[in-house]
Amino acid sequence: MKTLPINVLDLAARLAGGTNAEAVAGSIRLAQAAENLGYDRFWVAEHHNMPAIASSAPPVLIAGIAARTERIRVGSGGVMLPNHAPLVVAEQFGTLRALYGDRIDLGIGRAPGTDGATAMALRRSTEGLGVDDFPQQLVDLIGFFHGGMDEANPMRTITAYPGLGDAPQMWLLGSSGFSAQVAAALGLPFAFAHHFAGENTEAALAIYRERFEPSRFLTAPHTMIAVGLVSDDDPEVVRRESLPGLLTFLRMRQGQKPEPVSIAEALAYEFSPPERDFIEARNRRQAVGTPAEVDAKLTALLESTGADELMLSSQASTLAGRIRSLEIVAALRAPAPAPAPALARVP
Numbered sequence: 028m029k030t031l032p033i034n035v036l037d038l039a040a041r042l043a044g045g046t047n048a049e050a051v052a053g054s055i056r057l058a059q060a061a062e063n064l065g066y067d068r069f070w071v072a073e074h075h076n077m078p079a080i081a082s083s084a085p086p087v088l089i090a091g092i093a094a095r096t097e098r099i100r101v102g103s104g105g106v107m108l109p110n111h112a113p114l115v116v117a118e119q120f121g122t123l124r125a126l127y128g129d130r131i132d133l134g135i136g137r138a139p140g141t142d143g144a145t146a147m148a149l150r151r152s153t154e155g156l157g158v159d160d161f162p163q164q165l166v167d168l169i170g171f172f173h174g175g176m177d178e179a180n181p182m183r184t185i186t187a188y189p190g191l192g193d194a195p196q197m198w199l200l201g202s203s204g205f206s207a208q209v210a211a212a213l214g215l216p217f218a219f220a221h222h223f224a225g226e227n228t229e230a231a232l233a234i235y236r237e238r239f240e241p242s243r244f245l246t247a248p249h250t251m252i253a254v255g256l257v258s259d260d261d262p263e264v265v266r267r268e269s270l271p272g273l274l275t276f277l278r279m280r281q282g283q284k285p286e287p288v289s290i291a292e293a294l295a296y297e298f299s300p301p302e303r304d305f306i307e308a309r310n311r312r313q314a315v316g317t318p319a320e321v322d323a324k325l326t327a328l329l330e331s332t333g334a335d336e337l338m339l340s341s342q343a344s345t346l347a348g349r350i351r352s353l354e355i356v357a358a359l360r361a362p363a364p365a366p367a368p369a370l371a372r373v374p
Contacts, residue, residue, distance in 0.1 A: 102132025214242020
């Protein structure tokens with residue numbers, strides 16, 4: 028971890044009693060802090076119909092963050108492609124690239140990031156929402172950026188303006204072996220969602236590396252793992268900052284919407300023995316703890332996964348806690364970290 032690129036994933040969390048404006052402003056403030064601390068990328072996720080999350084429009088939020096930062100790469104972690112026509116995504120990110128140059132990343136995901144009814148509302152149709160549709164959608168998107176669509180593709184006569192020749196750095200995101208196979212087949216860099224699917228991490232990365240095909244983007248596999256982060260020198264602060272997010276995650280697993288949870292509510296909640304076991308198991312391989320504990324956990328994860336980059340999902344319940352967590356990890360790096368490589372820069 029001393030020299031590899033480290034990055035940040037943010038969801039523009041809306042705190043209990045807070046507003047959407049405060050959530051978006053907090054995301055911008057976190058990005059500025061990450062840039063000042065030497066982080067390499069700052070990505071925002073796409074979620075819909077979730078009261079505790081304000082990052083429903085990644086391209087808009089990316090534009091706001093890029094306008095208020097100078098060096099750090101800014102991108103999506105990710106855009107959920109089944110929710111959008113590939114042409115629209117190409118035009119949006121082509122525009123971002125025209126505005127901010129080679130600082131823009133496009134992380135693509137397969138899941139809708141929401142419930143079925145909301146996914147239907149986004150697309151106005153069930154067409155394109157199936158898992159089998161995703162590879163072709165991704166191929167179409169790549170074609171809009173780089174050209175060279177197959178003669179049989181009805182999209183070949185359409186040009187994205189901006190888009191063609193304005194390609195951002197592209198990544199495929201995933202939490203399963205399926206996404207690993209697609210990323211490998213297309214020769215794209217692969218980012219795995221260890222922060223919520225940690226039991227599948229090593230297996231998915233192994234599939235990706237074993238099946239990787241060299242491409243215009245990469246000559247060899249390139250991986251990233253996303254890890255949940257809450258850290259402080261005081262273990263009690265770690266507990267207070269992490270409990271609201273853990274309670275929200277438990278409720279999501281029970282089919283509830285992630286309403287904002289205050290620290291007071293989380294501290295008053297009586298976790299059942301199975302829930303406590305779940306929390307302990309979840310935190311075991313996430314970057315939750317004191318600086319020494321976080322250092323040990325991240326070192327072990329990077330050794331077991333062989334990841335080329337690390338992405339931290341700062342999950343503290345306050346903005347100050349999220350920034351403090353990033354400060355702690357930044358302090359664990361060597362004085363001169365390696366910059367994030369320009370993986371998918373194609374003329």
